[in-house]
Amino acid sequence: MAAARPARARALLQQSVSARLQVRPPERGSEAQWVEVTNATALAGGLSCRLCLLCGSVKLEKKGQIQRGLVIYICFFKGADEDLVPKIVILTLILFLFAVDTLLNVKLSESENGEFVSVLDLPGDILIIPQATLGGKPKGRKMQYHSNIEKEKGLELYSQFVTLCEKELAANAKCMEAGVLVKHGTYGNRQVLKLDTNGPYTHLIEF
């Protein structure tokens, strides 16, 4: 990327026809839990569009899935945690607001009439996946993650990022009316993902 300063965060976007993400791994006495969005409207929408109308009820089940949505893989780099310095709080907040605003408003979602609109304008559901491996750099035959933020700070930023996405959706009348929600993976867990696309249409955006 041709950014003038090092990136604070790297986001990867893929479109989904349906997606299931494990939010809790299986443990003794309990099975794995998955995020699910069920929606008859989406199912009836056919496969002709990459991202179609989604207005579903959300529940946790053994085999959960999000349908017709935007999948955001997110990774934070060192330097993104400067909210620990009070003076920088506002700058970090502005960065975050800009990042969320860009991700949710960029026109990557194909509507039923073939136009590209934002996931908010569809409106479509959003699945956020913490993906620290996105910050890796090859060094010989191994990957190194020296640019990644420390785990505890990363968790804090990840939580803030999810909250901001939820707020942006909550402030959008069309999304609220349609009942779409932000779903997200569990920071630190292995992100067991099942993704079905009509073209992943993969994009990379750094902030």
Place this chain on the structure above:
Amino acid sequence: MAAARPARARALLQQSVSARLQVRPPERGSEAQWVEVTNATALAGGLSCRLCLLCGSVKLEKKGQIQRGLVIYICFFKGADEDLVPKIVILTLILFLFAVDTLLNVKLSESENGEFVSVLDLPGDILIIPQATLGGKPKGRKMQYHSNIEKEKGLELYSQFVTLCEKELAANAKCMEAGVLVKHGTYGNRQVLKLDTNGPYTHLIEF
């Protein structure tokens, strides 16, 4: 990325438990075709590793899939086509050899005993997906692809890239013995993908 020169290519790597890619869209009188790898060994390997042994027969079917493999999304930028200038042919070839060597030898594949090894060392199957959208940059609410290589040149480089991957696998005794192969999407088509992961473990590598 902290590269001293602009990147010539961007590759995204994801691990798969199984993957199916449409290599020909449905047309009048013919159904869509998908890449498939079937392998009883892989199926018996369980879900405990992100990338396990794959040694399957490859065939084209209506519902094809690659199992236990490495998915490489690839995008080429302007400047990667300098093989049109004879003097630069060798440099481009070196870049390509380096890129393929890195992608196939980086230790991102989790073996059955939990060690990370290269996809060649597993050995595992490889699915290459042309993904021009990876070269997009946000401009306001739209994505622009001004850095992407022209389509015809991109097709040429994509074909070379696939061929080099095939050659590297063919030169690897372990891979040949196991019968693993490189499968790839069709340049220019919508890449309809169905991906099942035990953790996509997403990495970005630029060259």
